[in-house]
Amino acid sequence: MSAAVVTGLGVAAANGLGTEAYWRATLDGRAGIREITRFDPSGYPVRLAGEVSGFVAEEHLPGRLLPQTDRMTRLSLYAAEQALADAGVPAAGGLRYDIGVATASSMGGFEFGQRELENLWSKGGSHVSAYQSFAWFYAVNSGQISIRHNLRGPGAALVTDHAGGLDAVGHARRQIRRGTPAILTGGVDGALCPLGIAGLVSTGGYTSRTDPDGAYRPFAADADGAVPGEGGAHLLLEDRDAARARGAKVYGELAGYAATFDPAGAPETGLRRAITGALRDAQVVPADVGLVFADGTADRAADRAEAAALAAVFGPRAVPVTVPKTMVGRLQAGAAALDLATALLALRDGVAPHTAGVDAPAPDCPIDLVTGSPRSLPLNCVLVLARGRGGFNAAAVLRRSQQ
Amino acid sequence: MSRRVVVTGLGAVAPGGTNLKQYWDLLSSGRTATRPITAFDPSPYRSRIAAECDFDPVEAGLSPQEARRMDRATQFAVAAAREAIAGSGLDLPGTDGERLAVSLGCAVGCTTSMEREYVVLSDGGRSWLVDPEYAVPHLYDWFVPSSAAAEVAHTVGAQGPVALISDGCTSGLDAVGHGAELIREGSADVVVAGGTDAPISPITLACFDAIKATSPRNDDAAHASRPFDATRNGLVLGEGGAVLVLEELEHARRRGAHVYAEVAGFGSRSNAYHMTGLRPDGVEMAEAVRVALDEARIAPEGVDYVNAHGSSTKQNDRHETAAFKRSLGDHAYRVPVSSIKSMIGHSLGAIGALELVACALAMEYGVVPPTANLHVADPECDLDYVPLTAREQRVDTVLSVGSGFGGFQSAVVLARPDRRTA
Secondary structure, three states, rough: OOOOEEEEEEEOOOOOOOHHHHHHHHOOOOOOOOHHHHHHOOOOOOOOOEEOOOHHHHOOOHHHHHHHHHHHHHHHHHHHHHHHHOOOOOOOOOOOOOEEEEEEEOOOHHHHHHHHHHHHHHHOHHHOOHHHHHOOOOOOHHHHHHHHOOOOOEEEEEEEOOHHHHHHHHHHHHHHHHHEOOOOOOOOEEEOOOHHHHHHHHHOOOOOOOOOOOOOOOOOOOOOEOOOHHHOEEEEEEEEHHHOOOOOOOEEEEEEEEEOOOOOOOOHHHHHHHHHHHHHHOOEEEEHHHHEEOOOOOHHHHHHHHHHHHHHHHHHOEEEEEHHHHHHHHHHHHHHHHHHHHHHHHHHHOOOOOOOOOOOOOOOOOOOOOOOOEEEEOOEEEEEEEOOOOEEEEEEEEEEOOO | OOOOEEEEEEEEEEOOEEEEHHHHHHHOOOOOOOOOOOOOOOOOOOEEEEEOOOOOOOOOOOOOOOOOHHOOOHHHHHHHHHHHHHHHOOOHHHHHHHHEEEEEEEEEEHHHHHHHHHEEEEEEEEOOOOOOOOOOOOHHHHHHOHHHHHHHHHHHHOOOEEEEEOOOHHHHHHHHHHHHHHHHHHOOOEEEEEEEEEOOHHHHHHHHOOOOOEEOHHHHHHHHOOOOHHHHHHEEEEEEEEEEEEEEEHHHHOOOOOOEEEEEEEEEEEHHHHHOOEEEEEOOHHHHHHHHHHHHHOOOOOOOOOEEOOOOHHHHHHHHHHHHHHHHHOOOHHHEEOOOHHHHHHHOOOOHHHHHHHHHHHHHHOEOOOOOOOEEEEOOOOOOOEEEEEEEOOOEEEEEEEEEEOEEEEEEEEHHHHHOOO
């Protein structure tokens, strides 16, 4: 079976627009968390977010796309264009079936949707946008990316909450194995509007801290929830032989992937099973893994469960673990996609970004959390974890590509 | 040896029939379930008709807690899953949960609950700064469609891969295609696959009105969905859910399961053209059909029945007719082609799965369901669309296709397992 490798990255995150700007900010420990500016959050129990500031849609998208796109779709189109350009894929006309699209979504174009609901209920049906029929729905980014870049291979959108970023990439590898040479994948997400924040609030999973410094504290003893954010990453996943044939640079190989579920009433073994499944799929042993990007929800029980799963597979404090999401927020379907991009940059440069804002893990989380500053490491293999509300788990193993 | 995937259980919540038997009775009789909307007052809207399900969640076996927690679309999916599992004869407690997966399609998620909660939190649409204090505790689950897949997974005890596939109106087909792939690659032995949607709400009516996609034939709701008829004037919205139990062939044989059909091929392509428009030449749909038939190792002449997307829009009917001619050649003129949307409307992310259930039943009973309401031939749609009445005919191989907003084009081939060389 041919391997799937990543040949292009595009990033949009609160601390950096563009892959290298994001990576520099991350290694410098510069966070993009602040009080929400998109609306007045003073009456809300969640007031901080990782907003992508400095993104001017008009600079990146043709004017005709503006009335028909939610903000997260604009960020997605930006990241997709960056990923394709980074991969050096030439634009092509005609029946281009050689590239497909598989993105992750969670709430769709939610701010767009809230605005149209308001138009309907305050002014009447005739005030609803003609674009509402698709601008808010979950497949919108896949459709818009496919149209903008003439990508006619298989198209799909996966929704598994925060695990979606990994599941979309796993789906992309499946399409490559079925014969499509490349899939534009990953996820860019965000719902930083009043209705979206109300939804996040209802989960109880987000902090009500108002000081942005160290507000999102995964694995810390005083963790009290994540900070929401917007953004994510798109990746071009490509058949290794096809990438070699065109002389593409390779960030790394998607060597392993597994998804599991924890149904109510059963013992919660899903995350550990996803980890061991992804390692087995990659044909590596735990000792081969040099770094883990944890899901790190900053919910005490979920953090303990994740630390326990890691300790069960690797041994207590046996592998460096990091959560650089503390600098950008938990990006729903974009979160794990951004972690994959970050992991590939870590592999490239041999450095583990740190969990900015957290001094040390709680005693009941027996993990070697990378804190304080980035850690230089020889890396061959990196594990990325993600969980979604309801019982979703996913794990992916990235490996430095033998060139 | 490659792993093969068969269908061993079916479940359906559909307009005009909220279980499998009633659903097939409707389809095989050629009756229609489209009617004036009763779920709310539709009078402000251009199109005021739909195919609604007369569905009572508690009658369908959901507990009162489940009924309150789950959006209507989720309720459809859970009810259909339970019916499909029961019919499959699968002993769930005796099934390895780690080898059990869920692949559910859904286009618009928990729309009706989302809108209902929005109205409360925004004080009837007056406030942009909604007040989260009045929210239901499970508000977030009504904002993310993944909650529907999760509920189905909880219901059946799935511990393997669980995903919600949201590819607009091809979601149901794509979820079955994805589920079959999970079995082929070895990630699961049994997959609860299907589609669900409950889109009949004010915001959906308003947005389809805005692009004039839905039929304004309000004075004749029962005959409003007219695929391939020259007088059709738009789709009729529907709702429902359908589930197929997919199983690895040897796994099914070992337990002596009844096999409806094999999921023999799947293909999907994007048209990269327009979020809601279709290129008239049908070239990408034809390519999806070619991929699906190739995977099934079935020649175009081997197709006994084509279940069309047939959404009752001029654009679709012509696009699709062109795609069939392009992919099936002369056989396109000989094979029966029908659209059950004429009877149960267009239920977005559910319809692909409802159509595959209909295809499996067509194979089971040797009956091709008709295209209801087709009286006046459109000169540009010149195939055999099985007008008005069902046709008794042996069906060993079925092709079912769909088109979705976003440019998605998908095709699934079902076949009798013994019709294929392994």
